[in-house]
Amino acid sequence: MVIPENPFAHYTPRPLEIVDTTLREGQQTSLLHDYGKYFFPPEDKQEILQALILYGVKFVELFAPVVSPREAEDFEVLKAARDALIPQRGYTFLLAHVRAHPADVEAAIQAGFDGLNMYMGTSPQSRTYNHGKALDEIARRARSLLEDLRRNHPHLILRFSGEDAFRTPLDDLYRVYDEVAPLVDRLGMPDTVGVATPSQVSERVGALHARYPRTALETHFHNDRGFALLNALRAVQAGAQYVNTTVLGIGERSGITSLTALLFNLFVDGCYDHLEGYHLRASYPLNVLLADKLKTLVPFQEPVSLTNRTHTAGVHQGAVLRHASVYEAHPLELFGVSERDTLLGPLSGWNMIHYFLREIHYFDLDEATARRITRRFKAVVYEQTAEHSPAEVLLRLAEEEFNLRRRVETPPSQAPAIIQHWQVDAHPHTPSITVP
Amino acid sequence: MVIPENPFAHYTPRPLEIVDTTLREGQQTSLLHDYGKYFFPPEDKQEILQALILYGVKFVELFAPVVSPREAEDFEVLKAARDALIPQRGYTFLLAHVRAHPADVEAAIQAGFDGLNMYMGTSPQSRTYNHGKALDEIARRARSLLEDLRRNHPHLILRFSGEDAFRTPLDDLYRVYDEVAPLVDRLGMPDTVGVATPSQVSERVGALHARYPRTALETHFHNDRGFALLNALRAVQAGAQYVNTTVLGIGERSGITSLTALLFNLFVDGCYDHLEGYHLRASYPLNVLLADKLKTLVPFQEPVSLTNRTHTAGVHQGAVLRHASVYEAHPLELFGVSERDTLLGPLSGWNMIHYFLREIHYFDLDEATARRITRRFKAVVYEQTAEHSPAEVLLRLAEEEFNLRRRVETPPSQAPAIIQHWQVDAHPHTPSITVP
Structure with missing residues (x-):
């Protein structure tokens, strides 16, 4: 098999390159088991890959072909989908997540991957209880494997990661990375078990950035403590150019950094240069797509x-009816959240009920009547929600008990049920910049 | 009505006092709408309150009675449940979340609350678009209301919060808090719309701590950016003694700080003095209780x-079978996670399959056979999971295709299905301290 030249040689990496691993790390989420789905079928994978490419992601990590014959076959499908979407080829690179074993590496190269995200455990826990190799042997094996690869496949994108890097003493990491740094495109810094704190991330990424100034750094943060998002933001500040994410942050155990949460926070912090080439308005649709594939809701x-534009408390609903900014601080419409919800329920106040009946359902009523209906609604809604949504309870009250009439007849199919949407108006806090 | 003396006068607050608001802020979660539940019925509330009391929470925030007649009635039930659980009375205080309106305050006092978590918007957004009052008027009203309360109800626990405090300029906050600080037990610092960053929290909580050294600070962080947990940890470091939480972090929009996530992280950071009196082993059962009430999973x-002791990837499963510490870094058994899961599925490797068949289902097989079965399993499991779980697929393969026989017959009802549990052994990273 002829290995074609990798167009990565002609690609200039942007200030922030997302390495999305929804189709590798993400497939390790227990949610796939919880919802009886177990894996993403090839149609789902193809759709997710296409969405990532259109979003502007240039690096996508997949399982190595050795994981199963099915994963190997799926790669053919994904490569074809990528090539079909990008006729000029090469602008989204498909990377195999491989152990530093010659056989695994060879299978990935034969399959036609653009690069290898290679890893080997360097922490004392990995060395003692997993592969049992000493640091010198790890360094020697990695170096020899990478030298061969650089000689025989000079255009392959190569990352080497000391797995569990945040439990590896820094000197041990240096011992291995000093050997491999000249041979790779990127050095990985995975927090495999989720122990890192934001200040440790700043310190360690800063130290590696200073020691290997010509090698890009890639980070991968697990969420065991709940710090995966903050750690990724700190890593970017400290000089990491590549960050691993998944859509919705799914992954083994508590998952990793969420793709859209990371870009959203960089935007809020004004780091616009890091957002070059990402189609931010597709953020929410991307999250909905993945939630749908998982058969769940966006968390x-x-x-x-x-959810972040959804208001349930009466005081919030009342204020948001006057001006959204009172209870919404962020320009989520730039991230594709184009609507706003107020959930009619036991906590709604008279102003929301007035709005719902008058503006959505065209009833003729004044504020005093709305206040009276609200008192009745709060008296009965708790007993009736087993069979009816709060909106149904309210509409029945209005028509049957209060004899209210609609100014305009709307067909029932058009009447919104529980949730009431309205268009998001221009946000007072939208910065006056142009977003890609 | 005679207002009994509040035992708060005889209570010495601990270094960290959780003010749990699952039954107020938590009821504002959209999950209650998403799952067609809309509110917690009184039986649920009672069970949640009892669990919080047994967990060691001394301050529980509830809705003010004005929210609805039902919330007012439920308070009677909750107060009785509290009193029944604590015969000596007074060791868990029930607080009403009230607007700074005399009528709301009066209703809460008449209902018999132990204290008031009073709030009024101080941000420019609140003042301009919500209540329309100037700072001087806010300060004057709050001061006069609190003076009356201190005079007429000297034993009431009083908090005053400038709602949306992190969008309120610090000088504006001082303008109001200078007036009320001498009159209250606590000053609140709510990040109502989720804009605060950890460094802003350190700075602002530190500044208030320095200006009002004799008044305790209480914080409340929304998760709109994903920072609610880190912000609470920073607030504790900077001197906040009271922190608002909910079980699982539920609340309006993206919720607030999770109770057990906060205590778990303080433990990992070695802040043992902040954990005085919390029954940490009840953490996971408390999370499961609330998830069950919401009809969902622990997120x-x-x-x-x-989830944080669940392993799906083949390499993780193999390593964890040898030694859990390779892919588990935290002593979760001290927080009541007494089991570990490995989810048998398409990503499982031969060692997991060997373990599952041999140790769980008592089949006689060697490693070579396990490797052959694994190849077949990976070839067929993708096609068969629509009707059968991966475990069912594997057991059929073993019996029908490989003719394996069990060494011991186990009744099918005892055979674990998808999930395989085993007891967590002593964790190598468990610190040798005694936890309450």
Whole structure:
């Protein structure tokens, strides 16, 4: 098989390169088991890859072909999808996540990957209980494997990572990285077990950046402590150019850094140069796409979500009806959250109920009536939600008990049910810059 | 109505006092709408309150009675449940979340709350678009209301919060807090719209701590940027003694700081003095209780979760079978996560399959056979999971295709299905301290 020249030689990396690993690390989420799905079928993978490419992601990590024959076949499908979407080829690079074993590496090269995200455990835990190799042997093996690769496949993108790098003493990491740094495009800094704190990230990424100034750094943060997002932001500040993410932050255990949460926070912090080439308005659709594939909702903790424009408390709803900025601080419309929700329920106040009946359902009523209906609604809604949504309870009250009539008849199919949407108006805090 | 003396006068607050607001802020989560539940019925509330009390939480925030007649009635139930659990009374204080309106305040006092978490918007957004009051008027109203309260109800626990405090210029906050600080037990610092960063939290909490050294500070962080956990940790470091949390971090929009995530991280950081009186081993059961009430799973992002001891990738499963510490860094068993899961699925390797068949299902097989079965399993599991779990696929393969026989017959009802549990052994990283 002829290995074609890799167009990475002609690509100038941007200030921030996302290495998205939704289709590798993300497939390790227990959610796929919780929802009885177990894996992403090739159609799903293809759709996710296409969405990532259109979003502006240039590096996508996949399983090595040795993981299973199915993963090997799927790579053919994904490569074809990538090539079909990018006729000029080469602008999104497909990388194999491989152990530093010659056989695994060879299979990935034969399959036609553009590069290798190679790893080997360097922490005392990995060395003692997993592969059992000493540091010198790790350094020697990695160096020899990488020398061969550089000689025989000079255009392959190469990363080497000391797995569990944040439990590896810095001197041990230097011992290995000093050997491999001249041979790779990137050195990885994975926090495999989620122990790193933001200040440790600043310190360690800064130290590696100073020691290997000509080699790009790539980071990968697990969320075991809940720090994966902050750690990635700190890594970018400290000079990491490549950051591993997944859509929604899914992954083994508590997952890793969420792609859209990272870019959203860089935007809020005004780091616009790091957002070059990312299609930010596609952020929320991308999150919805993945949630749909997982058969779940966009998690409520995800910053780029409709949840973050959803208001349930009466005082919030009342204020947001007057001016959204009172309870919304961030320009989420630039990230594709184009609507706003107020959830009609037991906590809604008279102003929301007035708005809902008058503006959405065209009832004729004044504020005093809205206040009276609200008192009745709060008296009965708690008993009736087992069979009816709060909106149904309210509409029945209005028509049957208060004899309210609609000014305009709307067909029931057009009437919004529980959730009421309205268009997001120009946000007072939108910075006056042009976003890619 | 006679207002009994509040035992808070005889209570010495601990270094960290959780003010849990699952039953107030938590009820504002959109998850209650997403799962068609809308509110916590009184039985649920009672169970959650009892769990919080047993966990060691001494301050629980509830809705003010004005929110609805139902919330007012529920308070009677909760107060009775508290009193039944604590015969000597007074060791968990029930606080009403009230607007700084005389009528709201009066209703809460009449209902018999132990204290008031009073708030009024101080940010420019609140003042301009919500209540429309100038700073001087806010300060004057708050001061006069609090003076009356101190005079007429000297034993009431009082907090005053400038709502949206992190969008309020510091001088504006001082303008109001200088007036009220001598009158309250605590000054609140709510990040109502989730704009604060960890460094801003350190700075601002530090500044207030220096200006009001005799008044305790209480913080409340929303998760719109994903920083609610880190911000709370920083606030504790900077001198905040009271922190608002909810179980699982639920709340309006992306929620607030998770109770167990906060305590878990303080433990990992060695801040043992802040954990005085919290029953940490009840952390995971508390999370499961709330997830069950919400009809959902413990979120994968929650640090205190079985997810964080769940392994899906083949290399992780293989290593964890040898020694858990390779892919588990934290002593979660001290937080009640007493089991470990490995999810048998397409990513499992031969060592996991060998373990599953031999140790769990008592089949007689050697490693070479396990490797052959694994190849077949990976060839067929992708096609069969629509009707069967991966474990069912594997057991059929073993019995029907490989003719393996069990050494011991186990009744099918005892055979674990998808998930395989085993007891967590003593963790090599467990610090040798005694935890309350």
